[in-house]
Amino acid sequence: MIPYILYAALILSACLMFYKLLLQKETFFHLNRYVLLSCMLLAFVLPLIPVPQQLSFRKIPVKNHITISKAPLNKTETAVIKELPVQPTLVEETKQLINADVLLKCLVYLYWFGVVVFALNFLMQAVILLFRAYSTTVIQDGKFRIVEITGDKAPCSFGNNIFINPEKYEWETYNQILLHEKIHIEQKHTIDLLLAEMVLVFQWFNPFAWQWRKALEINLEFLTDDQMLQQDTVEKESYQFSLLKVAAPQFPLSLTTNYNQSLLKKRIIMMNSKKSNVHTTWKYFFLVPLMVIFACLFNQPAAQSQTLNSKEESKEDAGIQNGMKTDGNWFAVIKGNTIEITFKSDENDNSSSNFQLSEISSLPRDKQGEFTLTREAGTMLFKGKFEGDKGMGTYKFTPNASYSTAMAKESIDLKNDEDLMVFFMINIKVSYVQMLKKNGYDKIDKDQVIPLAALDVNEAYIASIKKAIPDIDLDDLVPFRSLGIDKAFIEEIRNSGYKDVSPGNIIALKSQGIDAKYITDFRSSSKNNSDENNVSNNNDDNDDDDDDIIAFKSLNIDKAFIDSFKAVGYNNLSNSDLIAMKSLDVTAEYIKSFQNAGFKNIQAENLIALKSQNVTPELIKEYKKLGFDNLDLEEVVGAKATGATPSFIKSMRAKGHDFKSLDRYIALKALADN
Structure with missing residues (x-):
C-alpha cells in the first residue's frame, strides 16, 4: 500500500482538478461547500477503508513456501559450501538498501x-x-x-x-x-x-x-x-x-x-452571473465513481468473510432512478393530448413526467383495468382506473433485453434496471446514440447521453452548431442547448470582432446576456483609446477583452457612460479605469465640478483616489480658506484619509500649532492618533 499521507495528497489533488474543471463555475454555492468539505475529509478517511477482494485492482501477494530438503550433506559438499566466496553484487545491493532506508528516514523526519x-x-x-x-x-x-x-x-x-x-x-x-x-x-x-x-x-x-x-x-x-x-x-x-x-x-x-x-x-x-440550471447537477454524481476508482486502485483488499447470494444481491439492487423504483404507485391527470403521471415508490420518492396520449394503450375508464406504455427501453404496465380525467393505481417496469444488447453494441453499458429506467423515461432510442456517433462522437457513455437527450440535442442542432464550430466538444452541447445558443448567435459574436472565440467564451457571454450589439458598442466606444488601453479592435487582443466585457456588462458600463467621459476630455481611459470609476460612482459631473474649481487634467487614478475618500471641490475650498493655496490633490487625499480635516486644523491652530504646510498637519494627526 502506498504511504498513507501520499495517498491522501493524491486524492485531494484529483478532487481539486475535478472541482476546478466541472464545479467551480456553478452557482450551487451551498452544494459546493459540502463537496469541498466532504472531499477534504474523504482524502484522509478513504485510504483507511479496505475494499472487497473482487472489487480491488490490486493483486493479493502470494506467499511462496520453500521446501527445505532434509537429506544429509556429505563432508565434501559441506566443505565446498564453506569455501564459497561472498558475491560482490550482494554486498552492493545491501549498501543500496541501507542508503535507501537512511534517505527514507530523512524524508520522514523532514515531513x-x-x-x-x-x-x-x-x-x-x-x-x-x-x-x-x-x-x-x-x-x-x-x-x-x-x-x-x-x-x-x-x-x-x-x-x-x-x-x-x-x-x-x-x-x-x-x-x-x-x-x-x-x-x-x-x-x-x-x-x-x-x-x-x-x-x-x-x-x-x-x-x-x-x-x-x-x-x-x-x-x-x-x-x-x-x-x-x-x-x-x-x-x-x-x-x-x-x-x-x-x-x-x-x-x-x-x-x-x-x-x-x-x-x-x-x-x-x-x-452578476446567471444562476446554474438544475440540470447541471449531474456533474456532482461523478465524484462517487472517482472515489470508488481510487479505492479499488490503491486500497488494501479485505478478506471476505461471507459472500452475498447472487439472487439476494439482485433483489437488493432493485432499479431506482432518482428515488424512483421500477414498481410502485401512480397518479395521473389528463390534460388535452398529454397525460401527467406522478410515480410514487414510497413516502418520500416522487417523480412526475408528461407523456403523449398517443403513446399509451386504451385507458380503463370507470373500472379497474390495465394499460401500457411501450418504448425501446422496455414496457411500463399500469393497473388501476380513471374517473374522468384523473386516475390512480400501481405500475411495474419491465426492461427490454434486446435494447440493452443493442446499446452494448454502441458501447453504452446498461447492465441494471436503474439505467434502463432512465433511458425509458427520457425515451432514448438506439438510433439517437447512432446519430451521435455518425456526427463524430465515437467515445460516448451513458452519462453523456442522458442530458443530451433530455435537452433534445438533435441532429439538426448538432449540424447547425458544427457549421460554426466544427470541433465542438460533446460536453459543450449541453450548456449550448440549455442557454439557447445557436449558429446565428455564434456568427453574430464573431462578426462583432471575436474571430476565434472558444465555446467557453460563448457560454460565458450568453449567460451574461451579452450580445453582438453590446460587444460592438464596447469596441466602437473605445476604438480611439491609446495603445495601453485594454480595449482593442485587433483580434490578437480579443482574449484580454473577455473578462472586461463581462465586467462592463455586470456594472452596466455602456457607450453613453464612456462617451460622457470623452465629453470632458478623457479619451484614453483604460478598461480598469472605467471599471473602477463606475464602481466608485466617478461620473462626468464629478469631474466637471473639479474642472470648474480650477483643477484641470486630473489623472484617472487621482480621480479614483479622490472619490474613494469623498473629496469634493467644496472640501478643497475649505482648505484654501485656511491658507493652503497651492494644494496638491494627493495631499488632500492623504489629509482626508488620516483625518486631518479643516476642523482638526482649526483646533490645532487654536492650540498654537500654526503651520503653512498641510503635510505638517497630516503628520501631527498621525502623532495624535498614536
Whole structure:
C-alpha cells in the first residue's frame, strides 16, 4: 500500500482538478461547500477503508513456501559450501538498501518537522486572534462581538468575533460589512477554514492543498455574497460599491481573502452571473465513481468473510432512478393530448413526467383495468382506473433485453434496471446514440447521453452548431442547448470582432446576456483609446477583452457612460479605469465640478483616489480658506484619509500649532492618533 499521507495528497489533488474543471463555475454555492468539505475529509478517511477482494485492482501477494530438503550433506559438499566466496553484487545491493532506508528516514523526519512548524504557526494564529478578540474594545451585538481595531486592516471574522475599524468606513458601508461578516458567523464558516488549515498542517508539501484552501475560501465568499443579495435591505450595486471601497488601492490591506482585489473581480462577475440550471447537477454524481476508482486502485483488499447470494444481491439492487423504483404507485391527470403521471415508490420518492396520449394503450375508464406504455427501453404496465380525467393505481417496469444488447453494441453499458429506467423515461432510442456517433462522437457513455437527450440535442442542432464550430466538444452541447445558443448567435459574436472565440467564451457571454450589439458598442466606444488601453479592435487582443466585457456588462458600463467621459476630455481611459470609476460612482459631473474649481487634467487614478475618500471641490475650498493655496490633490487625499480635516486644523491652530504646510498637519494627526 502506498504511504498513507501520499495517498491522501493524491486524492485531494484529483478532487481539486475535478472541482476546478466541472464545479467551480456553478452557482450551487451551498452544494459546493459540502463537496469541498466532504472531499477534504474523504482524502484522509478513504485510504483507511479496505475494499472487497473482487472489487480491488490490486493483486493479493502470494506467499511462496520453500521446501527445505532434509537429506544429509556429505563432508565434501559441506566443505565446498564453506569455501564459497561472498558475491560482490550482494554486498552492493545491501549498501543500496541501507542508503535507501537512511534517505527514507530523512524524508520522514523532514515531513514531521514541517508538520510541527505549520502546527505551531496554526496555534500562534489562533492565539493571536483570541488575544485580540478579548483584549480590546468590544461592542456586544447579540451573539456577535464587534472588536474595534485601528489601522488599515481589512475587516474579518473569527468565531463570533468581527474585527473592524469603524473610522475607515461610511455608515452604509460599515453596516454592509457587519452584515457580511454576520453571515459568515451564522453559517459557521470559521469551522471550514479551521479544517482547511488543519489539512495544510499535514499536507504542507502539497501545492494542491494550498489551492484547495483558496478554492474553499473563494466559495465561502461567493456563498456569503449570494446571501447578502437576498437581503431586502441590500441593493446589488450598493453592495458592490461597498466592496470596492473596502478594497480600494489607496488602502494597502493585510493579506486577507475577504476583501483582496484579486478576488473582487471574480466576486462581482459571480454576483452578476446567471444562476446554474438544475440540470447541471449531474456533474456532482461523478465524484462517487472517482472515489470508488481510487479505492479499488490503491486500497488494501479485505478478506471476505461471507459472500452475498447472487439472487439476494439482485433483489437488493432493485432499479431506482432518482428515488424512483421500477414498481410502485401512480397518479395521473389528463390534460388535452398529454397525460401527467406522478410515480410514487414510497413516502418520500416522487417523480412526475408528461407523456403523449398517443403513446399509451386504451385507458380503463370507470373500472379497474390495465394499460401500457411501450418504448425501446422496455414496457411500463399500469393497473388501476380513471374517473374522468384523473386516475390512480400501481405500475411495474419491465426492461427490454434486446435494447440493452443493442446499446452494448454502441458501447453504452446498461447492465441494471436503474439505467434502463432512465433511458425509458427520457425515451432514448438506439438510433439517437447512432446519430451521435455518425456526427463524430465515437467515445460516448451513458452519462453523456442522458442530458443530451433530455435537452433534445438533435441532429439538426448538432449540424447547425458544427457549421460554426466544427470541433465542438460533446460536453459543450449541453450548456449550448440549455442557454439557447445557436449558429446565428455564434456568427453574430464573431462578426462583432471575436474571430476565434472558444465555446467557453460563448457560454460565458450568453449567460451574461451579452450580445453582438453590446460587444460592438464596447469596441466602437473605445476604438480611439491609446495603445495601453485594454480595449482593442485587433483580434490578437480579443482574449484580454473577455473578462472586461463581462465586467462592463455586470456594472452596466455602456457607450453613453464612456462617451460622457470623452465629453470632458478623457479619451484614453483604460478598461480598469472605467471599471473602477463606475464602481466608485466617478461620473462626468464629478469631474466637471473639479474642472470648474480650477483643477484641470486630473489623472484617472487621482480621480479614483479622490472619490474613494469623498473629496469634493467644496472640501478643497475649505482648505484654501485656511491658507493652503497651492494644494496638491494627493495631499488632500492623504489629509482626508488620516483625518486631518479643516476642523482638526482649526483646533490645532487654536492650540498654537500654526503651520503653512498641510503635510505638517497630516503628520501631527498621525502623532495624535498614536
